[in-house]
Amino acid sequence: MFIDDCVVASNTKIAENTFLIGLEVPFSTEKLLPGQFFNIKVSNNSFPLLRRPFSISDVIENRIYFMYKVVGEGTSIISKKVKGETLNLLGPLGNSFNIDDSFSTAIIIGGGIGIAPFPFLIKKLVNKNIQVLFGMRSKSEAHNYGLVNINYSSDDGSIGLHGNVIDLLDVELKNSDETKTKIFACGPNAMFRALQKYLTNKNVLCEASMESAMACGFGICQGCPIEFKNNPSYNLICKDGPVFNIKDIVI
Amino acid sequence: MNEIDLSVNIGSLKLKNPVMLASGTVGYGNEISEFTDLSKIGAIVTKSISLKPRKGNPPQRITETPSGMLNAIGLANVGVEEFITHKIPFLKKINSTLICNIAASSIEEYIECVEILETQETIKGFEINVSCPNVKEGGLIFGNDINAVGRITEKVRAKTNKPIIIKLSPNNSNISDYAEVVKKEGGDAVSAINTLVGTAFDIYSRKPKIKNITGGLSGPAIKPVALAKVLEISRKVDIPIIGIGGIFDWKDAVEFMIVGASAFQIGTVNFVNPRASLEIIEGLKKYCEETSITKISDLIASRII
CATH class of the missing domain: 2.40.30.10 (Translation factors)
Incomplete structure (x- = not known):
């Protein structure tokens, strides 16, 4: 290390x-x-x-x-x-996004600074259709560093869709084959909760990169627990994540 | 110049050097072994083990404070059985002296844990946690009850010949009275100090920054408090003291030994610099060379007041 x-x-x-x-x-x-x-x-x-x-x-x-x-x-x-x-x-x-599944379209969802891990992911996604959904409070947060095919949404309507990334996703998924699509998401927990709820009855893979306060980052301080559905003990965001299948976790 | 003798004794326990990794800051050794050679360290104190697994507290468990941090992990641990089956084999391999820290909600649970772990050859001693501030039962309830600390020491003593270290709370007055009771009931040493109870609030949401509301304060912020507690015990009670509290480098460590500690534990620094233990060992050697000390044990309680 x-x-x-x-x-x-x-x-x-x-x-x-x-x-x-x-x-x-x-x-x-x-x-x-x-x-x-x-x-x-x-x-x-x-x-x-x-x-x-x-x-x-x-x-x-x-x-x-x-x-x-x-x-x-x-x-x-x-x-x-x-x-x-x-x-x-x-x-x-930490672990990483799994890009070896059989998907042809990657939908990337970034909420605010949650967009951070995606320029690197996009570089690694070869021969995939990529759609970036970038949500923010206001236009001043907008940029396009390392991103492609961006659809913006903003809480105040100053850029892109006046709404949130889930609204953007809803439009996007209507035009996609769910079985050949994978979502990669990173953002605040409120966004993840909305995303998890939205995806409940959908058959689309979604990996979420979770954020947490951490001290060590490698598993010794136990400061970043995350609850799994059907598991009595906590996992750690730093060591078992930060990337999780959104259907597995309690947000 | 001859090799400097860094070894120290804590009762019948001989350590190759006074550097110990504090309970709850190195898990069961495997993660930090990626950064540091655990065989070079005086001793490792495991994360508190309880009879049954404990899930620990919900997030948020930690928050940063000026030169310190608050934690309320809630003694999350795998329990005695899993510890023996899955954690001890690794700890055995690394060839460091292993101290097993035990937490419990009742005196009976402390006794049962010691009985089960007593036969494990890898465990060279027990540190009894009577001072965790973050759980409802046990922990501080015992740590603030001098009779309970005495009874726990007495009962655990009856079950094991291995060295017993009682980890004391700073969250009471007269810590030396507790150390006196530990000595009287046959304890080999005391660790001082566990974390101080603290809290932090967000001024916009007006909510506590950690879910448990209060947590244990650690880090450089508590060093002067810890030193004062070590000094108090050292002046009043003839018992080996393991100093703990905000040690970040070899200079902090030397200070603790001069004030009265026979050995010391490093905790929060492991999160920030997982190689701190080895750097401290090197720093101690240099300090001894520079000051013409051949045996580091000569430093213990060498204060001039």
């Missing part, structure tokens, strides 16, 4: 409060999988104390890119990092 300082190669704003940071890594990036994440220490001291988990957004040669939204102290510090400074990376962690 890799744990070391990595040099910032770039750190660019792609939308309001949303950035893409590229880090040079000294290991081969060939085996990295879409859906995996790194746990990142943003300071050399005890404030902030814990690492922050970020899924891999993109990989170009020996650079790993992370898309992030500035929401608190940790991401605020990252947003001020300039080329040549370092961040301490631990990973890669």
